[in-house]
Amino acid sequence: MAWERARSVARGAAGPLSVVTRDLTEALGHALAEPLAALTDLPPFDTSAMDGWAVAGPAPWRLRGGRILAGGPSEPLSEGTAVPIATGARLPVGATAVLRREHGQAEERSGVLHDRSVGPGPLVPGRDIRPRGRECRSGEPLLPSGTTVTPAVLGLAAAAGYDRLAVHRRPAVELLVLGDELLEHGPPRDGRVRDALGPLLPPWLRGCGADVTGRRMVADDPDLLREAVRRSSADVVVTTGSTAAGPVDFLHDALDEVGARLLVDSVAVRPGHPMLLAELPPAADGRPRRLVGLPGNPLAAVAGTVTLMIPLLRRLGGHLAGTPRTTVAAAALSGHPRDTRLLPVLRTDHGATPLPFDGPAMLRGLAYADGLAVVPPGGVSAGDPVEVLDVPGR
Ligand SMILES: Nc1nc2c(c(=O)[nH]1)N[C@H]1C(S)=C(S)[C@@H](COP(=O)(O)OP(=O)(O)OC[C@H]3O[C@@H](n4cnc5c(N)ncnc54)[C@H](O)[C@@H]3O)O[C@H]1N2
Numbered sequence: 267m268a269w270e271r272a273r274s275v276a277r278g279a280a281g282p283l284s285v286v287t288r289d290l291t292e293a294l295g296h297a298l299a300e301p302l303a304a305l306t307d308l309p310p311f312d313t314s315a316m317d318g319w320a321v322a323g324p325a326p327w328r329l330r331g332g333r334i335l336a337g338g339p340s341e342p343l344s345e346g347t348a349v350p351i352a353t354g355a356r357l358p359v360g361a362t363a364v365l366r367r368e369h370g371q372a373e374e375r376s377g378v379l380h381d382r383s384v385g386p387g388p389l390v391p392g393r394d395i396r397p398r399g400r401e402c403r404s405g406e407p408l409l410p411s412g413t414t415v416t417p418a419v420l421g422l423a424a425a426a427g428y429d430r431l432a433v434h435r436r437p438a439v440e441l442l443v444l445g446d447e448l449l450e451h452g453p454p455r456d457g458r459v460r461d462a463l464g465p466l467l468p469p470w471l472r473g474c475g476a477d478v479t480g481r482r483m484v485a486d487d488p489d490l491l492r493e494a495v496r497r498s499s500a501d502v503v504v505t506t507g508s509t510a511a512g513p514v515d516f517l518h519d520a521l522d523e524v525g526a527r528l529l530v531d532s533v534a535v536r537p538g539h540p541m542l543l544a545e546l547p548p549a550a551d552g553r554p555r556r557l558v559g560l561p562g563n564p565l566a567a568v569a570g571t572v573t574l575m576i577p578l579l580r581r582l583g584g585h586l587a588g589t590p591r592t593t594v595a596a597a598a599l600s601g602h603p604r605d606t607r608l609l610p611v612l613r614t615d616h617g618a619t620p621l622p623f624d625g626p627a628m629l630r631g632l633a634y635a636d637g638l639a640v641v642p643p644g645g646v647s648a649g650d651p652v653e654v655l656d657v658p659g660r
Pocket residue numbers: 443444445447448459460461462463464506507508509510511512515537538539540560561562563564566626
């Protein structure tokens with residue numbers, strides 16, 4: 267299957283999960299399940315934008331006693347008078363402008379306030395007032411459904427009056443790391459190597475909207491693998507390794523035995539071509555389940571994650587599809603004759619610059635990279651546009 271097609275099959279392989287309500291503190295990383303509409307005008311009242319005086323009519327003004335603080339009460343102001351006011355305070359009825367502290371001169375003896383504005387010229391009505399509703403009117407849609415809840419969205423939702431948000435449930439993901447040769451601690455020894463994907467995948471997937479509910483090593487045993495896949499209640503089971511045709515690569519057999527349906531079974535991409543996506547029989551409560559099989563070579567597993575896993579996760583979580591990010595190639599990016607290549611690159615002032623150590627079993631180039639360039643068959647010439655995918659942590 268062509269790489270572009272595999273990516274769109276993954277995105278089309280599911281619909282958004284159910285809608286839940288979350289406190290703002292719990293909503294980060296979810297997708298909005300309905301448009302975010304303002305619950306109030308913003309600002310909710312005419313507000314002073316500066317520390318200074320609220321004034322009514324043209325200068326000079328007679329200073330009234332008292333002051334108006336943010337969150338405090340404000341008495342109406344009559345023509346020709348002024349009162350000290352703080353940034354963020356509600357403007358008194360009758361005020362026509364705010365005179366900044368540095369632009370006014372108050373004569374203590376006479377109680378008269380003069381306008382000494384120089385730079386901006388004499389005070390005009392409306393200056394340094396934030397009128398009610400300038401940012402939005404009550405009921406106005408601020409963000410579309412499917413928007414990812416970022417820290418900025420949390421801030422806007424709070425400002426607009428929300429305590430809770432309707433969002434899509436985050437997909438539950440269980441990670442099964444396959445391979446008897448893998449060590450969980452210490453340096454590689456006795457022909458065995460460290461598991462690189464157990465540490466790499468969970469934080470990356472969480473950042474992409476998953477709830478990683480389990481991560482375990484599964485020995486190279488067909489029965490253990492089959493039962494681990496059969497019994498998982500996760501929305502998405504992710505396996506690493508065992509996708510190819512080696513003597514202990516049991517994934518295809520296990521999928522066959524549990525009655526899975528393969529949607530993608532190997533992709534025309536380097537690295538990562540044995541990646542796969544399957545529909546599993548539903549969970550006990552009837553929820554659909556999917557499995558993404560990532561190849562064991564670590565950079566190939568990363569290729570499988572960007573191609574199949576992240577598009578599937580984003581769709582399950584109800585996130586709007588992002589617009590592809592394109593930059594220019596700083597140098598020629600050599601292509602494969604038939605397959606797409608995914609190459610670790612650094613975005614410099616000159617564009618996407620390829621990095622060394624990009625072999626399928628290597629993470630050295632990736633750890634330095636800030637993107638994975640999508641190099642179509644035949645390659646990309648220097649100066650030509652190229653799509654760049656996010657890498658873990660970016
Ligand atoms: N005859 C063929 N052999 C292979 C082919 C092929 O087309 N014909 N494809 C190669 C490609 S490409 C890849 S990628 C791998 C995929 O193999 P598997 O998904 O079955 O993975 P394993 O055989 O289990 O492991 C491959 C390699 O990766 C290391 N590994 C596995 N898991 C981890 C991990 N969690 N952390 C670090 N390293 C890991 C493992 O030790 C092996 O070195 O197959 C090729 N073979």
